Every structure is written in C-alpha cells, then in structure tokens.
Amino acid sequence: MGTTRTALVTGATSGLGLATVRRLAATPGWRVVLAVRDLRRGRALAGELGPDTGLVALDLASLASVREAAAAVAGQEPPVDVLVLNAGLQVTRSDVASADGHELTFAVNHLGNYLLTRLLLPQLASGGRVVTVGSGTHFGTLRKSGPYPRPRWEDPRVLATPREGSGQRAYATSKLATVYLSRELARRTRGSTSSRSTRACCRPPAWPATTPPARRPSTAGSPRCSSGCRARRPSSGPPASSPTW
Numbered sequence: 211m212g213t214t215r216t217a218l219v220t221g222a223t224s225g226l227g228l229a230t231v232r233r234l235a236a237t238p239g240w241r242v243v244l245a246v247r248d249l250r251r252g253r254a255l256a257g258e259l260g261p262d263t264g265l266v267a268l269d270l271a272s273l274a275s276v277r278e279a280a281a282a283v284a285g286q287e288p289p290v291d292v293l294v295l296n297a298g299l300q301v302t303r304s305d306v307a308s309a310d311g312h313e314l315t316f317a318v319n320h321l322g323n324y325l326l327t328r329l330l331l332p333q334l335a336s337g338g339r340v341v342t343v344g345s346g347t348h349f350g351t352l353r354k355s356g357p358y359p360r361p362r363w364e365d366p367r368v369l370a371t372p373r374e375g376s377g378q379r380a381y382a383t384s385k386l387a388t389v390y391l392s393r394e395l396a397r398r399t400r401g402s403t404s405s406r407s408t409r410a411c412c413r414p415p416a417w418p419a420t421t422p423p424a425r426r427p428s429t430a431g432s433p434r435c436s437s438g439c440r441a442r443r444p445s446s447g448p449p450a451s452s453p454t455w
C-alpha cells in the first residue's frame with residue numbers, strides 16, 4: 211500500500227514518542243516525520259524505521275529552532291495529517307531558563323508547542339488533527355494527580371519568567387497550559403467551513419491493557435476534544451509499550 215497519511219511526532223527518540231513512531235511506522239499507509247532535538251539519534255532511528263521516514267531538528271527550548279523546524283517541514287514534507295505534540299520535560303526547579311530566557315518547563319511544554327502549532331496550521335492536511343499529550347497533573351487533586359502540587363495559573367508573562375519554585379508545580383501548570391491550548395484550538399476550529407478545518411485533541415497517555423487498574427490514573431472528567439473524544443484506556447490491542455491516541 212502506498213503512503214496515504216503523514217504523522218509528525220515530537221520527542222520521537224524516547225519514551226512514548228518512540229513507541230508511537232514505531233507503531234505508526236509499522237502501520238501500512240503512514241509516513242512518519244521524526245521531530246527530534248538529537249539529530250544523531252534521529253538519523254539512527256529513521257534508518258531503523260525505513261525509507262518512508264522524515265526527520266527534522268527541533269529544540270522546543272529555542273523559538274528559533276521551532277521556526278526552523280516549521281520551515282523545514284513546509285519545505286520538505288507533504289501536508290501533515292496528524293501533528294502529535296508529545297515532547298515534554300520536567301525539571302526539579304523553576305529557575306532554569308530556555309535559550310530565549312523563558313522558564314524552561316513552560317518554554318518546552320507550552321511555548322514551543324504553541325509556536326510549532328501556529329506555524330504548522332497552514333501545513334495541516336484538510337481534516338488534520340493536532341494531538342497534544344497532556345497528563346493528569348493539571349487536575350491538581352489527589353485522586354487524579356496523586357501527591358503532585360496543584361498547578362498555579364498566572365499571567366503567562368509570569369509563568370514564562372524563571373523564578374524560585376517547584377519544578378513539579380511548573381510541570382503541572384505547563385500541562386494545564388497544554389489543555390488550554392488544545393481547547394482553544396478546538397474552539398477556534400470547530401464548525402469551520404474551511405476545507406482546512408482542523409480537529410484538536412488533548413490526551414493523557416493511554417494506559418495499556420496490561421496495566422493493573424489500580425495503577426491507572428482516573429481520566430473521568432478529562433477534557434473532550436472538538437470531536438468529542440476523551441482519553442481512553444484501551445481494553446485490548448496494543449502491546450505494553452505502545453500508547454494509543
């Protein structure tokens with residue numbers, strides 16, 4: 211079967227992103243574009259996944275790199291059917307700065323993703339989908355977030371300023387920003403009459419069927435995306451290392 215759809219996945223070289231691109235690359239009809247900050251590892255992975263794999267350098271901690279990555283995608287790739295904003299990080303403190311002087315967690319988990327999405331919207335295929343990978347930490351409750359500090363939403367200029375504080379709280383707050391981004395994108399594109407209408411969806415990683423129920427965080431009350439989907443727990447199918455969007 212020839213290539214029919216293209217998925218661009220950020221943070222493709224480890225963890226959930228790696229599991230995602232492996233699964234997509236093994237699925238007939240998909241071209242996968244790896245957006246990675248370590249090109250050496252990206253090249254090795256692209257070689258492993260096969261000839262129908264694209265590669266683009268992306269450091270979300272640098273807005274210049276995000277712009278270069280978006281320009282590269284526009285110049286060398288077909289329209290993107292699914293943009294998976296998976297890359298993210300958590301650091302111990304909130305006084306570390308990105309290349310642009312922004313608080314690192316907010317910069318990588320939100321600002322970089324936001325700019326990449328804005329720049330790639332014209333590059334999305336008709337009916338394209340933007341999937342942001344959230345987490346349960348934005349809920350800020352013991353039942354849904356575990357013993358994690360609550361997010362503390364403030365003026366984005368404050369959130370973008372490196373300052374003393376907990377890296378975990380910065381992480382939870384950045385994941386709340388991820389939800390806001392996805393919901394706003396969904397709101398703005400819902401009911402669009404444009405042929406380029408886009409669907410946005412924010413999901414915590416789905417848990418494989420092999421994960422004992424007691425170890426799975428609750429997703430009740432998870433935000434719905436424009437198409438009404440909700441973070442789901444697959445009852446069967448993917449192997450333990452594979453996420454399901």
Ligand SMILES: NC(=O)c1ccc[n+]([C@@H]2O[C@H](COP(=O)([O-])OP(=O)(O)OC[C@H]3O[C@@H](n4cnc5c(N)ncnc54)[C@H](OP(=O)(O)O)[C@@H]3O)[C@@H](O)[C@H]2O)c1
Binds near residue numbers: 414
């Ligand atoms: N694991 C969980 O339990 C869990 C739970 C809730 C939500 N999440 C979310 O799931 C997503 C993936 O997490 P994971 O567990 O797979 O983490 P991971 O194994 O640490 O992978 C994170 C990915 O993000 C990339 N990355 C980090 N900083 C970057 C930057 N500045 N620019 C570009 N890429 C960058 C990393 O690149 P390198 O490969 O070069 O390091 C890596 O590929 C994240 O958004 C995370 O917040 C995870």
